[in-house]
Amino acid sequence: MKYIYIDSLFFLSLFTDYLLCLITARICRLCLRRRRYLAAALLGAAYSVSVFLPDLSFMASRWMELVSAALMGLIAFGGERRMFRCMAVFLAVSATFGGAIWALSLQTGALPVIDLRLLIGCFAVCYTVLSIIARSRSRAADRRTAAIELSLNGRHCCFTALIDSGNCLSDPVTGAEIVVISPGALRPLLPESTALLEIADPVELVTAAGDSPELAGRMRLIPFSALGGTGLLPVFRPDSVRVDGEERTGLLAAISAAAAGDGFEGIL
CATH class of the missing domain: 1.10.274 (Enzyme I; Chain A, domain 2)
Structure with a gap:
């Protein structure tokens, strides 16, 4: 038995x-x-x-x-x-x-x-x-992705980012690397600023961020150029960023609805 x-x-x-x-x-x-x-x-x-x-x-x-x-x-x-x-x-x-x-x-x-x-x-x-x-x-699939985790004010958000070898976006002042994130992926990180994330105009978004307790003093504009032309992107500095579980210091986060695609919600 x-x-x-x-x-x-x-x-x-x-x-x-x-x-x-x-x-x-x-x-x-x-x-x-x-x-x-x-x-x-x-x-x-x-x-x-x-x-x-x-x-x-x-x-x-x-x-x-x-x-x-x-x-x-x-x-x-x-x-x-x-x-x-x-x-x-x-x-x-x-x-x-x-x-x-x-x-x-x-x-x-x-x-x-x-x-x-x-x-x-x-x-x-x-x-x-x-x-x-x-x-x-x-x-x-002929493409690479990475798991990104952002932290800000004790909150976290996780999403998948497409690693674009042709992405040369960086801060023109400090040279810091930038990850572009769709607004939907940032909702868990900024629950009190969901209405702000719906603003399409980058200048208006940065202006409104000045009145947000989550983003006040953190957000600014940087210029960018692409095949579709030039423009401005709103960026902010998270408290911490992890890429595939590894800490990445100095990485900035930009907000753009164009960063979402099939199977990813950001571009690195």
Whole structure:
């Protein structure tokens, strides 16, 4: 007779679900939200335990499995720009991981049991395979993107930026590099200035920013030139900027509706 210890099941499930969320975030190039992934993993671990409780045997049904997976996806990826795509990737990663465990169990001639070494081996295989697929898709798209995280006055916003090798935009005074961001991506960073972000005229926008408690004294205009002509861009200096998780000092943020495209909300 085989015994399943509830505490071991809980912590192994917690470990598994957290890494599944983390792998999904890496594949989808999201800014990592580790607390949300931990909360989703806690739900998954609690569900795994409930399946083996006598009074909660109905939790083992397929419908409850789907409900549990959907709730985990909402907790981990709710609010992301492509939430449903992230949830679909999460389900695909989970299915790949489950298949890898089954395949390794058949290879060893044993039933799929809870074993930490088996979990680590499966994660290594799945992460490698999925990373290769993600990189090949990125090369096929023939463009590079980066996950950008801005901080200002204790608030944060995350978005994907297209890395444009032909982008030479910089501050003419200091030479600082500039990331151009669509207004929609800045809403979490500037919740009290959403009306201001709708202003299309850059001069009017900078003038209005002087009355904003979030941007007062921070925003100014810089000139730019492009194939479409010349003009002015409103720019401000965030408290901090991270590009793919690495701190970038001196980077300025410019606001332009033209910075949004298919799969990105900024241009670096």
